[in-house]
Amino acid sequence: MSGAEPLRQPDACPWAAARRLLPGTREAFARGWEGAAAAERAVSSLLGQAAELLYRSPESCVGPARAVRLLQLGDGLCDYTWEKLNTGPWRAVGRGWRQAYAYGCLLRALGLCAGGGESEGAEEKAARAALRACDLGLLLGAPVLDNVLGRMADVLREHLPRPRAAAAEEPAQKKTRQDAPLVPAVKTEAAIPRLRCPSLEHFRDNYLSPQRPLILEGVVDHWPCMRKWSVDYLHQVAGSRTVPVELGCRYTDEEWTQSLMTVDDFIRQYIKNEFQTQTGYLAQHQLFDQIPELKEDIGIPDYCCLGKEDEDDIAINAWFGPAGTISPLHQDPQQNFLVQVMGQKYIRLYSPEQSEKLYPYEGHILHNTSQVDVEDPDLVKFPKFKATAFQACVLSPGQVLFIPASYWHYVRAMNTSFSVSFWWS
Structure with a gap:
C-alpha cells in the first residue's frame, strides 16, 4: 500500500480478536x-x-462455510431492517429495529473477519470491509452488547497499516480556492463583541440572559485539539x-446530496484536490462517539453549566470542509x-426580531432557513432584506462564538476549516 508502513503484527488474527469481544456464553449473547x-x-x-454458528464450538478459527453463513445472516438482517x-x-424508528440493524452489521463484520483468507492483502481488505460494517452499525444502529461495534472498530484498526504522516507542505489554510469570494470588511459598528475568559456570572448576566452574541477568547486554548488537529492528523x-x-456548497441547492465515504476519500477528493469544483462537507453529529480519539481532544465549555441539561445531553457536532462551504x-x-x-x-448573525425581513421558506422542512443569499441578495425579490441589521465576524482558531437560541446565522468557510459546535439549553 503506497505511503504506508508494513502491516503491523497484532496479537491475533482479526477473527480471533473480534470473536473475543462477544459474550462468553450463548445465553449472554441471547440476552x-x-x-x-x-x-x-x-x-x-x-x-x-x-x-448457533458462533457458539457451536470453542475453536477460534472458522471454516469458509461458516464465514459465508455469517455474512448471509448479517446481510439478511441488514436488508430486512433497512426498509x-x-x-x-x-x-419514529423503534430502538429495536436499530438494534437489529446493529446486529446485522456485527454479523457482517464477523463474517468478513472469519473469511479474510491467507493471500497477500486479503486480511487487510477484509479488515477494511469489516470496519465499514462497524461504522454503518454505529451510525444507523443502536448500541448493543456494551458497544461491541465501537470496540470492534478499535480492534480492526490495529489490523490496518498505520498511516504515515504526510511530507511537510504549505499549511492547508493558505490553500484557498481561487474562486472563493473575498471576505467583506467587518464594520466596527457591526462587529460582535469579544471578551477574554469572562466569569460565569458576567457571561450569564450580560450575554446569556439578554441573549446577546459574544466571541469568547482564551477559554479553549488548553484543549489538545488546538495544537494537535490538522488534515494530516x-x-x-x-x-x-x-x-x-x-x-x-449548501444544503438548499438542488444538487445537494449526502453520501458515505471514508475520511481519507473525503480528504483526497474535497480537501486536497485543488481542481475539485464540487464542495463536500463532513457535518457529523456522531463523529465523537464514533471516533473516541477525537473526543478526547476536546472538552465541554464551562459556560454550558449555566444550562438546564446534564453534560450527556449536550449535542456535540463536527463541521469539517474546504473553502467556500456555506x-x-x-x-x-x-x-x-x-x-x-x-x-x-466568515459569520453573520441576525436577531430573531429580524425574522420577517429574512424570508424563511414556507413549509415545515426548511421553515428555519432563509431564502436570501446573504452575500448576494436579490433585493427585487426580497426587498425587506435591505433594511436588516446584522453583526459579523471572522472566527479564527481558538475563538468561541456564542450564538443565542433562535438567532439567525450564516457561515462561510474561508479556507479548510474544522469547527465543533455545542448545542445546549
Missing part, C-alpha cells in the same frame, strides 16, 4: 438481543441461527473510518457555542 428480537419474529430467528430504518422520520486517526458527507442563513432552537479549531469562517 443482548432481546430488544432487537422484539422487533419481529424473523429477526429473532436470524439471530438464533447466528448464535424500517428508512420509512418515515428517523425519530485526521488522516492518521480517522482516515479508514466511514462517515456521512454532505455534497454541495451554511445558509438559518436558526436553531438551542444555544450554540461554535468553537473554531482549524481555519477561519
